[in-house]
Amino acid sequence: MAAAHRARRRSLGGLVLLVTSALVAAVITTSTGSGAAPADAAVVAQSWSDEFDGPSGSAPDAGKWTLETGGSGFGNHELQYYTGGSSNAALDGQGHLVITAKRNTNANLSCWYGTCQYTSARMNTARTFTQAYGHFESRIKIPRGQGIWPAFWMLGNDLGSAGWPNSGEIDIMENIGREPGTVHGTIHGPGYSGAGGIGAPYSLPGGQAFADDFHVFAVDWSPGGITWSVDGRAYQTRTQADLGGNRWVFDHPFFLILNLAVGGDWPGSPDGSSSFPQTMVVDYVRASTSNGPGRTGPIVGIGGMCVDVAGASDADRTPIQLHNCTGNPAQQWTVGGDGTVRALGKCLDVAGGSGADGAVVQLYTCNGTNAQKWTYTAAHDLTNVGANKCLDAKGNSSADGTRLQTWTCTGGANQKWTLG
Structure with a gap:
């Protein structure tokens, strides 16, 4: 079932240059070194994590994340301008990262449509961490409201050379505000990108909303396939057999991305029911190698x-x-x-x-x-x-x-x- 209801959320220019430069400089690593796994849990081999511990108001760790900037619309006619520093992405001093989307008050910020209406943040690990296969998860409390579009996802580290969608994209979690109880997991590649992406939705029971509490969003990725889960409940697995003869492009390292978009072709624009600011609160992001979860x-x-x-x-x-x-x-x-x-x-x-x-x-x-x-x-x-x-x-x-x-x-x- 195709669950990608939107155009590709590509990074234009800046991210391609960022990835290309990182590859040339050989600064992309496969592990930041989190220490050996305990003997009584030998199957677990955590390779990277950010627990977002630090003083309130501080920016995300620059040794782990790169903040992207700009108001290009990112291929989807999004309305926000992504800022650097800590104005839209900051630690709360209680072990969380808070990404905030808010109305823009800076008349000097230009977006593809004119003066930007909103600011927010988007951050990636392209310079600091990539990995092929394994378990990738984040515990997140998402925002709410029409036109709000939080995501936790991955792009192939060959984006700068292969281009999108040949580099591959794994959307671990996307939500659009008009679907408060539903998230989507999707893959994109050559012949199955944008609105043709392959995936499925997951909905909470009983009319619950994801914005009401934290939830754990994860994928287990192996050479044979990718399985998505929410709070430990697996809800779809995708393999080569799902691609209709198209090429599987998920056998090389990917990097992680967190972002909170406003507007765009899929969610639509905010309306009179939308309120700002909106926050995406991230408790942690963790990755484990294929020797552990994900094998x-x-x-x-x-x-x-x-x-x-x-x-x-x-x-x-x-x-x-x-x-x-x-x-x-x-x-x-x-x-x-x-x-x-x-x-x-x-x-x-x-x-x-x-x-x-x-x-x-x-x-x-x-x-x-x-x-x-x-x-x-x-x-x-x-x-x-x-x-x-x-x-x-x-x-x-x-x-x-x-x-x-x-x-x-x-x-x-x-x-x-x-x-x-």
């Missing part, structure tokens, strides 16, 4: 057998078993930064959230509960967070069709797993 592949256990979804069915309560390794999608598991382990678009789940020895392990719609959260330890145990028990091959068997369960951790061979 996709087999999980191999006793006897060299693979963890398998019985019958390759994506129905709720489908049994999880051991099976000869075939490499098919029923044996391709994605480890999420939210602790989930997913295949076929659903989660590895302990039935009923049981803490009893012998509890059935099944495939089930992702729901964010601890019954679906797992920790992979340095000892190669896969431990369920809710039960504090290990994934276990029943009866210490390696036979084809052996059911998997949770059991008190014993250190036995039937509880040891290798993430391929």
Whole structure:
């Protein structure tokens, strides 16, 4: 389903030059070095983060972010002028970044349509951090109102040479104000860009609005595909098979972008119902390498057998078993930064959230509960967070069709797993 309802939100001129210069200067890095992962969470390898700790009123860390400036409309007839410094992007002293869109009072700021009506901020990591594959997430409280357009997204680091859309774009989260309870995740590339982007929406239940609280927006990106989630609930996966024969351009490093636009072809302009200022409050941005959350592949256990979804069915309560390794999608598991382990678009789940020895392990719609959260330890145990028990091959068997369960951790061979 195409969910890109807007023209490409490209950076004109400045960002292309920024990326090109960064490549020539070889200052783009793949990690800022956040330290080794703890031994009891060996699967997690955080590669970059910004927790936005600092004094109130200070600008974003220039060692991590570049603030873009200008009022070109960014390919979408947006109305804001993006400023530098801390006037529209500043820390609040409580561990948050606050991006503020407000009415412009500076008559000297020129936009594509004349004197700018609004100012806001847009920031990227093109000079300081890029990465291919892994888990990327941010906890954000978005703004509200007609014509308001917050986003957390990524562009390919070859933007300066390949151009857009050949460089690729991954929109982790976009919201337009007239849809207060819905966000969109989309990919753009050659033959599927702008309004032809490929993605899907995610809506909160019960008429809730995203602006009312913080939510975690994430992608898990592997060579085989990209999965989007909100608050740990996966809602779509995109692979080469979704592109209608077009080229997959998501096998090279990308950089991160946060911005808050006002107006544009997709959201439309603010109207009498819109109020200013509006704020996009960001608690953190984090990235992990493909050795941690975001890796996709087999999980191999006793006897060299693979963890398998019985019958390759994506129905709720489908049994999880051991099976000869075939490499098919029923044996391709994605480890999420939210602790989930997913295949076929659903989660590895302990039935009923049981803490009893012998509890059935099944495939089930992702729901964010601890019954679906797992920790992979340095000892190669896969431990369920809710039960504090290990994934276990029943009866210490390696036979084809052996059911998997949770059991008190014993250190036995039937509880040891290798993430391929």
